[in-house]
Amino acid sequence: MSKSKFTTIGRKILMALSGFFLMFFLLQHLTINMLSVVSPDMFNDVSQFMGTNPVVQFALQPVLIFAVFFHFIMGIVLELQNRRARSIKYAYSKPGTNSSWISRNMIITGLVVLAFLGLHFYDFWVHEMTVKYGGGDMSGLINPNDLDSGYRYHEELVAKFVDPVRVIIYVISFVLLSLHLMHGFQSSFQSMGVSKGKNFIKKFGNVFAIAVPALFVFIAIYHHLQH
Template identity: 35%
Template sequence: MAKSAILKSSLAKKYWMALTGLFLCLFLVGHLAGNLQLIFSDALHFNQYALFMTTNPVVKLLSYLTYISILFHAVDGILLTVQNRKARPIRYAMENPSANSTWASRNMAVLGTLILVFIVTHMVNFWAVMHFDKNMPLQSVANGDSQVYVMVDGSYIPQEFVTSGDVKIEHRTEFFDSKSGLKIGEGYKDLHKITFEFFKDSEYGLIATILYVIAMFVLSFHLWHGFASAFQSLGANNPKYNGFIKGFGKAFSVIVPLLFAIIPVYIHFFAK
C-alpha cells in the first residue's frame, strides 16, 4: 500500500485521533492542576504559575504541540465523519442505533465541534489577553517577608548591606524581590484578576459561568466515549484490561470536567 494511501485510510485517521485525543487528556490533567490554584491558592502563586507556563521553553514547546494536536484532532474527526458517511450514504430502512451504540458515540462530531468553539472563545478571553493585551493589569510585587536585593556590577547584594554602607555603590541599577526575581515596582501579569473579573464582577459573569459549565458537560460526553475508544483504535483490546480502561475512562470523563466546572461556579458564587 502506498504511503499516501496509508495516510488517507480511515485506519490511519483513527490512529491519529486516538493519539492526539490521549495527549489532550494529559493536557487536561495538567491544565486542571494549574487552574485549581484559583480555588486553593492565592493570586500571587497563580500568577507565578501563569508566568511560568508562558515563559518556560519546555512548556512553550508542549503548548505548540497542544495547539497542533487540537487542530489535528478536530480536522481528523471531521474527515472521519465525512468518510464514514460516504461509505454508507443510504441509511438502513430498519435501524435502532441506540441498541448498538451510545448517544455520545453517535454524536462525537457534534460534541467535538462544540468543544472547538469553546476552546476558541476560551483562548480569546484568556490566552490572547495574557499574551497580547497591552492593557493587561499587573500584580505589584509586594516585599512582604521577601528580601530585597540590589544589583551591583552584575551581582545581587542584600539591600541592608547597601544601606548600611558595607558595600560601596558605584553603579547601582535596580532593586529586586528575592522571591519573584522581578524588579521592585514591576509585577506579574494579573491573570488571576482577569479570571475573577470575567466570572464574577463583569455584567455577563453569570452567563459566562453557565456557558462554561455547559461546555464541561459537552466535554464529559465527548470523553465518555472517546477515552475507551482511543485505546480500542490503538489495538489495546484485551478482556483482562477492557473493564479497567472503560471504568477509568468513565471516571475520568466525569471527574475532570466536573472539577473544571467547579472553578467558575466557586468564583462567581463563593469567592470574595
C-alpha cells in the same frame, strides 16, 4: 502493500494519539487551575512561569495548538468520509438498540467543545498573546510600572467568571466534554489495540470523564460565587 500514507486505521490511531495528548493536557490544565482555588499566589507564580518560559511558550504551546487543530480537523474529515460511505440512509433504523448516543455523536459533542475552545481562546489566550507579544508586557503584573502591584492572572481569572452567562456556557461545554471523554477515553485505547483490562479502562475512563470536567466546573462556579 498499502498505497496511501495513512490507512483508515492509521487515521484512527492518529486520532487516538492526539486524543491522549489532549487528555494529558487537560489534567495539567486542571492541576494549575485548581491552584487558583487552593492558593492564588501559587496560581499566579505558576501562570507567570508558564506564560514566560520559552520551552512552554515556543515548544509545548505550538505542539498543543497543532494537536487541537489536528484532532478536530481529522475528526471532521473522518466524519465526512463516514457519511459518504452510505449515500442512501435507512428509512427505519434503531441505533439505540446496539450502541450509545454518546458513541454515535462524537462529532456533535466535539463541535460543541470546539465552539467552547473558540470562546476560551478569546477569553484568555488571545488576551495573553496581545498583552505579551502585542504590548510587549512580559511582567505579568497588574501594573507593569509598579513592581508591588502583584501578578494579574488570578484577578483576571476571577473577573472572567463574574458574568453568570459565561459560567453557564462553561458548565454546558464541560458537560458535553464529559460525554465526549466518556467514549473518547476508552475508544482511544481500543484504536491503539489495547484489549487487555477493557473493563478497568472503561471504568477509569468514566471516572476521568466525570471528575475532570466536574472540577473545571467547580472552579468556574467557585470563582463566580467568590467574586
